[in-house]
Amino acid sequence: MTSITNKDVNPVAHLSPEDIxxxxxxxxxxxxxxxxxxxxSDAKYIRRVVKVQRNLELGSRAxxxxxxxxxxxxxxxxxxxxAKILENMEIGHNVMHGQWDWMRDPKIHSSTWExxxxxxxxxxxxxxxxxxHTYTNIIxxxxxxxxxxxxxxxxxxxxxxxxxxxLWNAINACFFEYGIAAYDLELGRNLRLPEERRTPGFKERAxxxxxxxxxxxxxxxxxxxxxxxxxxxxxxALAANFTANVVRNVWSHSVIMCGHFPExxxxxxxxxxxxxxxxxxxxxxxxxxxxxxxxxxxTHIMTGNLSHQIEHxxxxxxxxxxxxxxxxxxxxxxxxYELNYxxxxxxxxxxxxxxxxxxxxxxxxxxxxxxxxNVVEQSKLLYAMVTKGPKIRRLxxxxxxxxxxxxxxxxxxxxxxxxxxxxxxxxx
Amino acid sequence: xxxxxxxxxxxxxxxxxxxxxxxxRRTLRDTIAPKVRQVADAAVTPLSIDDVLDHxxxxxxxxxxxxxxxxxxxxxxxxxxxxxxPGRGWHGHVPGQFVRLGVDVDGVRLWRSYSLTHGPRPDGxxxxxxxxxPGGAVSTHLVRRVKPGTLVHLxxxxxxxxxxxxxxxxLLLVTAGSGITPVIGMLRNLFxxxxxxxxxxxxxxxxxxxxxxxxxxxxxxxxxxGLLRLVELHTDTRGRLDVDExxxxxxxxxxxxxxxxxxxxxxxxxxxxHAARGLELFVERFRPVLLAEPGEGGTVTFAATxxxxxxxxxxxxxxxxxxxxxxxxxxxRMGICMSCVLPLKEGTVRDLRNGELTHAVxxxxxxxxxMVQTCxxxxxxxxxxxx
Numbered sequence: 001m002t003s004i005t006n007k008d009v010n011p012v013a014h015l016s017p018e019d020i021x022x023x024x025x026x027x028x029x030x031x032x033x034x035x036x037x038x039x040x041s042d043a044k045y046i047r048r049v050v051k052v053q054r055n056l057e058l059g060s061r062a063x064x065x066x067x068x069x070x071x072x073x074x075x076x077x078x079x080x081x082x083a084k085i086l087e088n089m090e091i092g093h094n095v096m097h098g099q100w101d102w103m104r105d106p107k108i109h110s111s112t113w114e115x116x117x118x119x120x121x122x123x124x125x126x127x128x129x130x131x132x133h134t135y136t137n138i139i140x141x142x143x144x145x146x147x148x149x150x151x152x153x154x155x156x157x158x159x160x161x162x163x164x165x166x167l168w169n170a171i172n173a174c175f176f177e178y179g180i181a182a183y184d185l186e187l188g189r190n191l192r193l194p195e196e197r198r199t200p201g202f203k204e205r206a207x208x209x210x211x212x213x214x215x216x217x218x219x220x221x222x223x224x225x226x227x228x229x230x231x232x233x234x235x236x237a238l239a240a241n242f243t244a245n246v247v248r249n250v251w252s253h254s255v256i257m258c259g260h261f262p263e264x265x266x267x268x269x270x271x272x273x274x275x276x277x278x279x280x281x282x283x284x285x286x287x288x289x290x291x292x293x294x295x296x297x298x299t300h301i302m303t304g305n306l307s308h309q310i311e312h313x314x315x316x317x318x319x320x321x322x323x324x325x326x327x328x329x330x331x332x333x334x335x336x337y338e339l340n341y342x343x344x345x346x347x348x349x350x351x352x353x354x355x356x357x358x359x360x361x362x363x364x365x366x367x368x369x370x371x372x373x374n375v376v377e378q379s380k381l382l383y384a385m386v387t388k389g390p391k392i393r394r395l396x397x398x399x400x401x402x403x404x405x406x407x408x409x410x411x412x413x414x415x416x417x418x419x420x421x422x423x424x425x426x427x428x
Numbered sequence: 429x430x431x432x433x434x435x436x437x438x439x440x441x442x443x444x445x446x447x448x449x450x451x452x453r454r455t456l457r458d459t460i461a462p463k464v465r466q467v468a469d470a471a472v473t474p475l476s477i478d479d480v481l482d483h484x485x486x487x488x489x490x491x492x493x494x495x496x497x498x499x500x501x502x503x504x505x506x507x508x509x510x511x512x513x514p515g516r517g518w519h520g521h522v523p524g525q526f527v528r529l530g531v532d533v534d535g536v537r538l539w540r541s542y543s544l545t546h547g548p549r550p551d552g553x554x555x556x557x558x559x560x561x562p563g564g565a566v567s568t569h570l571v572r573r574v575k576p577g578t579l580v581h582l583x584x585x586x587x588x589x590x591x592x593x594x595x596x597x598x599l600l601l602v603t604a605g606s607g608i609t610p611v612i613g614m615l616r617n618l619f620x621x622x623x624x625x626x627x628x629x630x631x632x633x634x635x636x637x638x639x640x641x642x643x644x645x646x647x648x649x650x651x652x653x654g655l656l657r658l659v660e661l662h663t664d665t666r667g668r669l670d671v672d673e674x675x676x677x678x679x680x681x682x683x684x685x686x687x688x689x690x691x692x693x694x695x696x697x698x699x700x701x702h703a704a705r706g707l708e709l710f711v712e713r714f715r716p717v718l719l720a721e722p723g724e725g726g727t728v729t730f731a732a733t734x735x736x737x738x739x740x741x742x743x744x745x746x747x748x749x750x751x752x753x754x755x756x757x758x759x760x761r762m763g764i765c766m767s768c769v770l771p772l773k774e775g776t777v778r779d780l781r782n783g784e785l786t787h788a789v790x791x792x793x794x795x796x797x798x799m800v801q802t803c804x805x806x807x808x809x810x811x812x813x814x815x
Contacts, residue, residue: 038535039534039535039536040532040534040535041535042535043532043535043536044535049482054475054480054483058480061660098753101753101754101755102535102536102753103532103536103537104537104538104750104753104755105532105537106755107479109755110733111732111733111755112755114474115474116474215473215474217472217476218470218473219470219471219472219473222470223467223470224471227471327622353522394523
């Protein structure tokens with residue numbers, strides 16, 4: 001992706017300022033409609049989810065007492081994984097957004113909820129609710145874009161280190177909760193800075209995170225295995241907890257990747273965002289900066305309704321159970337204003353996001369200009385870019401750009417019906 | 429009505445099972461129990477073991493105080509008695525006290541105070557009698573919609589509108605409308621005793637019409653049994669009670685301490701009347717007297733969450749903040765119980781009862797802030813709470 005202001009075709013160029021403000025008004029109206037009707041059924045819904053989640057978690061932990069028996073291990077691990085996913089996605093994430101604050105129930109409230117995750121609720125609410133939801137997809141401002149360790153945009157300069165980013169991404173997926181905890185703290189940035197220039201309160205927040213991680217680890221890897229010890233299931237129980245955490249991590253990582261990473265989701269340049277962004281402009285940025293996952297009711301619940309990422313980003317504090325209901329109205333608005341409502345099934349979105357991770361791990365245009373017949377030369381070129389200095393890298397990049405341009409011209413010509421001249425490779 | 433045979437006062441239950449615990453029990457209580465709890469908490473973090481136990485047994489002891497609705501009985505066309513089984517943390521009450529009740533109305537937790545309408549009962553249940561207030565979300569919900577089995581939230585009984593000990597020989601009770609509710613608790617507690625108490629009671633009760641008299645049959649029954657003298661006034665035909673009529677209705681007025689509960693107008697004029705004559709008066713108010721012209725409001729910032737709430741000049745900060753989704757401590761909602769106080773760091777607030785302004789200036793007023801009752805104060809310009 002390239003930030004929209006640097007694209008040949010700006011996807012919002014056809015919208016007048018009046019259109020944008022009108023979109024804002026129409027979205028506000030949708031929001032108000034839900035505020036007017038939310039009530040008992042919504043409260044019932046979230047309490048039921050909490051109840052199901054707790055039963056499932058306690059039940060699974062009970063089953064894991066007998067996890068020395070393989071079928072019980074499988075059953076308990078699946079149950080615990082699902083319970084952890086529900087807790088983090090449909091309950092924790094949404095409660096901490098304040099989606100249920102209107103119930104005035106201190107037990108289900110953004111200011112009191114703590115979740116089953118390495119990241120502290122406090123840290124998450126700051127980095128996620130404030131930073132990510134306000135500066136969605138603004139390069140350099142929204143840490144959700146690549147979590148500060150990945151190349152997520154053509155405009156980020158390519159260096160050989162990025163070749164490893166698919167590997168980073170896979171590791172990050174497995175240990176995602178720690179990744180989140182680290183980036184809530186802006187750990188990388190803060191550790192690079194001398195102590196006095198770090199974010200105020202960094203030390204306290206880091207201490208709180210360490211404490212949280214210790215409590216989480218004690219629960220999953222010490223206390224629960226010890227409780228299973230008399231049943232001869234300590235090690236299997238420990239393995240089950242580890243597995244459930246990894247499953248939850250990979251799952252939530254995948255879902256979150258789908259929200260803003262798939263090809264075709266727009267990013268933005270900080271200096272092109274107006275100083276005082278209007279509500280309409282903010283809405284439009286959320287609309288084209290998010291992607292949905294289509295699927296069954298179960299998919300929606302297991303993704304914490306982040307499958308309705310677009311609706312969620314427009315209305316982060318509406319109850320998640322209402323997103324499906326407003327989705328058709330939001331979609332109609334996209335159509336009315338000729339915007340791309342980015343929606344695809346989970347495997348497709350995950351595939352697309354991973355494609356982008358791989359594509360951007362390579363120099364710009366490398367992947368698209370590589371085909372079966374030139375793979376050897378392209379590999380040599382890449383090898384040179386990795387092993388030689390910046391000068392070679394620049395030259396090689398220029399060549400890749402040139403090839404891509406040619407390829408595009410040929411494609412345009414082919415589309416226009418003119419006979420093509422086949423160029424196998426461009427001489428160096 | 430249920431039979432009432434107990435006169436146990438608060439604290440009776442906590443004292444039960446007392447006696448000095450043996451060394452084994454002491455070790456269990458002081459050393460082992462906290463350890464077990466620590467392990468149990470560690471096993472379920474970020475929940476606590478209490479959360480898990482509540483999940484299965486919401487009325488258990490040690491849980492946050494709750495109750496389960498047992499029965500809803502209509503009293504008049506517009507009022508009903510709600511019988512509640514309180515959780516094990518309920519420590520009893522004295523008749524005349526009230527309970528704060530939190531119910532989920534349309535998904536939103538709302539708290540109101542209601543007088544307890546029984547003395548302590550042998551079955552351990554408590555009851556409140558609710559009269560529907562026009563537009564009243566909670567009262568309508570309790571009278572019309574609440575079903576047996578519903579869980580409600582409770583706070584320990586509060587209030588000092590209780591009969592003195594020892595009892596005076598003569599007593600005047602003045603009530604109107606739902607103002608009978610704390611008084612009926614007192615009467616039931618007095619009259620259920622095997623031996624009728626030696627106290628001469630006059631009850632002046634006003635209601636719109638005969639059919640509207642809550643507990644009408646019961647109080648008339650007491651009068652017929654000679655337990656009290658009842659003056660029942662129906663305001664649709666005779667108009668409201670004029671305090672100047674009191675001398676005529678109760679010739680020995682000066683000998684009777686007066687206990688009154690009812691609408692603001694009645695209580696205000698009674699206070700004036702009794703103060704002028706130097707007579708003893710105890711009143712129970714259901715809502716505070718608010719200013720007619722409260723003045724300008726302002727923006728209230730809650731620093732802990734960074735939330736800004738617009739508060740109109742005639743609205744209590746508590747109400748406005750709750751509407752905006754801020755989790756607020758709350759209590760009687762009428763400026764008595766002090767459960768809602770929060771530290772004001774900066775700015776000015778106005779007391780909605782008397783217009784008095786309270787200022788907080790960083791560096792000048794107390795560094796922890798000035799404590800403010802949010803239920804009866806409104807913003808007077810921008811202000812910040814550290815909550």
